[in-house]
Amino acid sequence: MNRIQRLFQGKNRNILNIYFTAGYPNLQDTETIILNLEKAGADLVEVGMPYSDPLADGPTIQESGTQALQNGMTLPLLFEQLEVVRQKTNIPLVMMGYFNQVMQYGEQKFFEKAAAVGIDGLILPDLPLYEYESKYRKIVEELGLSISFLISPQTEAARVKKVDELSNGFIYMVSSSSITGAKSEISSTQIDYFERINAMQLKNPRLIGFGISSHATYRQACQYANGAIIGSAFIKAVGGSTDVAASTRDFVKGILTA
Amino acid sequence: MAPITVNEQGYYGEFGGAFIPEMLHPNVEELRQKYLDLSSQPDFQREFQHLLRDYVGRPTPLYLAKRLSEYYGTTIYLKREDLCHTGAHKINNTIGQILLAKRLGKTRIIAETGAGQHGVATATVCALMGIQCIVYMGEVDIKRQAPNVARMRMLGAEVRPATSGSKTLKDATNEAIRDWINNPVDTHYIIGSVVGPHPYPDMVARFQSVISEEIMWQLEEHTGKKYPDAVIACVGGGSNAAGAFYHYLNEEKVRLIAVEAAGEGIHSGKSAATSVLGTKGVIHGSRTLLMQTEDGQIVEPHSISAGLDYPGIGPMHAHLISTGRAEAISITDEEALEAAVLVSRREGIIPALETAHAFAALKYMQYKPSDILVFCLSGRGDKDLDTYMKHL
Numbered sequence: 042m043n044r045i046q047r048l049f050q051g052k053n054r055n056i057l058n059i060y061f062t063a064g065y066p067n068l069q070d071t072e073t074i075i076l077n078l079e080k081a082g083a084d085l086v087e088v089g090m091p092y093s094d095p096l097a098d099g100p101t102i103q104e105s106g107t108q109a110l111q112n113g114m115t116l117p118l119l120f121e122q123l124e125v126v127r128q129k130t131n132i133p134l135v136m137m138g139y140f141n142q143v144m145q146y147g148e149q150k151f152f153e154k155a156a157a158v159g160i161d162g163l164i165l166p167d168l169p170l171y172e173y174e175s176k177y178r179k180i181v182e183e184l185g186l187s188i189s190f191l192i193s194p195q196t197e198a199a200r201v202k203k204v205d206e207l208s209n210g211f212i213y214m215v216s217s218s219s220i221t222g223a224k225s226e227i228s229s230t231q232i233d234y235f236e237r238i239n240a241m242q243l244k245n246p247r248l249i250g251f252g253i254s255s256h257a258t259y260r261q262a263c264q265y266a267n268g269a270i271i272g273s274a275f276i277k278a279v280g281g282s283t284d285v286a287a288s289t290r291d292f293v294k295g296i297l298t299a
Numbered sequence: 300m301a302p303i304t305v306n307e308q309g310y311y312g313e314f315g316g317a318f319i320p321e322m323l324h325p326n327v328e329e330l331r332q333k334y335l336d337l338s339s340q341p342d343f344q345r346e347f348q349h350l351l352r353d354y355v356g357r358p359t360p361l362y363l364a365k366r367l368s369e370y371y372g373t374t375i376y377l378k379r380e381d382l383c384h385t386g387a388h389k390i391n392n393t394i395g396q397i398l399l400a401k402r403l404g405k406t407r408i409i410a411e412t413g414a415g416q417h418g419v420a421t422a423t424v425c426a427l428m429g430i431q432c433i434v435y436m437g438e439v440d441i442k443r444q445a446p447n448v449a450r451m452r453m454l455g456a457e458v459r460p461a462t463s464g465s466k467t468l469k470d471a472t473n474e475a476i477r478d479w480i481n482n483p484v485d486t487h488y489i490i491g492s493v494v495g496p497h498p499y500p501d502m503v504a505r506f507q508s509v510i511s512e513e514i515m516w517q518l519e520e521h522t523g524k525k526y527p528d529a530v531i532a533c534v535g536g537g538s539n540a541a542g543a544f545y546h547y548l549n550e551e552k553v554r555l556i557a558v559e560a561a562g563e564g565i566h567s568g569k570s571a572a573t574s575v576l577g578t579k580g581v582i583h584g585s586r587t588l589l590m591q592t593e594d595g596q597i598v599e600p601h602s603i604s605a606g607l608d609y610p611g612i613g614p615m616h617a618h619l620i621s622t623g624r625a626e627a628i629s630i631t632d633e634e635a636l637e638a639a640v641l642v643s644r645r646e647g648i649i650p651a652l653e654t655a656h657a658f659a660a661l662k663y664m665q666y667k668p669s670d671i672l673v674f675c676l677s678g679r680g681d682k683d684l685d686t687y688m689k690h691l
Contacts, residue, residue, distance in 0.1 A: 215321065
């Protein structure tokens, strides 16, 4: 059992998962951000591998990725940083990125390296289910890594079940039909969708992401799922900051308390 | 050799597939399930053929270019896609896709464009059908292809600038994909080339295959032979090449020559020569050859021609080139400009900058005086006159 699975075994409500883009705002902020997220009460951290062409992301995350790449972030460097961070914390860590990055690193080598440095889970939004199932599921599961696939309001029931079968950590529930950072309130159509998914009795816990940006939206998401994922709002909070550690803690406190 | 075709998962050999975020899956899956069935229905075919004939102006001529033939010492035919309504082959595909979009009940169309030819062709069919049209175009391309931006606006389309990355075709495509993610129900995305997730490469190739279908019977009329010795076309994403090659794919006696943009030189750092510089990876939803760093970051390409300024290549072309079925030739900005002048002055036809690359390939090709070469004259050069005047 990895740290993600242990987390959900001990706590299945109000999970706070924060996404950050590795290498942003500064190349060496990875450790500062992860440790301060943990200190302030985040349950899970999603480490974004910056990418030149992030199709599912809005302008905030894309710009942070561009900046991170300009700062000199690469996958080998990120793995080095994460190996060091892992000695200092037990918080579950998920790597999020686009499949081309994994392909260029070498799929098998990437999965092995991720497991070796203490990564617990993966989110690869453009990796198709059938590619994963036919080529990578075996090694990912053997290495004890979790993988989270996405569902959206348009995902059909049969496919939600397939996502549930292949995911083994949590399901990433995209709150609305959108790229990241796009919306700011939860609508009644979204609530219908959350309730429809809840009624399906899936084996994996669900975290709601996309458009969660405040204490209020976090609380709302927690009513309909096991927790929430916040990305763009956090990127904005640390973006202009001169004290990344303090901004990180303040942001998490602001989400957790009214 | 096995017939060249796409399999159920959308692969040509090891290239293709559908590497897309879940938010796009319902739309792409709906298309995959329906495109073959809908486009083969008699009512679809009737409307498609009617529009190709009476609206686009097909069949386009296959023209024996005497003075060019004389200059190069061989026989050269030009497939005159520049004479299509809107001035390029792009409209063959947009007619097909707008008819599909209507049958799928879509009420809003989005497209990406590089040189603006696909944007104009999309704006045109949207005006024809009375459907809302939004075209994403890189900021850099909006500047260098101003006449086409004006045409799109005249036709009632909204042109939205793509301001990220290199601000060219790749980035316009990213923005169009993001728009589709945000508008999954009412919108159809008309991709202009044989790129993107399956079924786009196959669907666009089929709509463009009218080019080689006509070449076959026209060449037979002219020469008594259906099969030329070579078919030559420029390749950015590769839609005119896909159409010109299509009915010859499995005829190995016909050489297929894909001409790409070397920009300021293949190894100058300002190039779009994907067949040389590209490695296997994923771009815009398909596994193909693309220009990227060791770390898998997509490299910003360069070509003087906005239509070829793309860091990838359609998966079918990646397959054709990597198996040796097609030969790739890389042409610099300078060579393309020279060829444009030559074709203009020897045939009285001003080709698009994209197309000019195909003509420049002659100097690197092996051919015999007895050969019959067919060039796909994919578009006309009106949009490039500013660039031509600067270099004349």
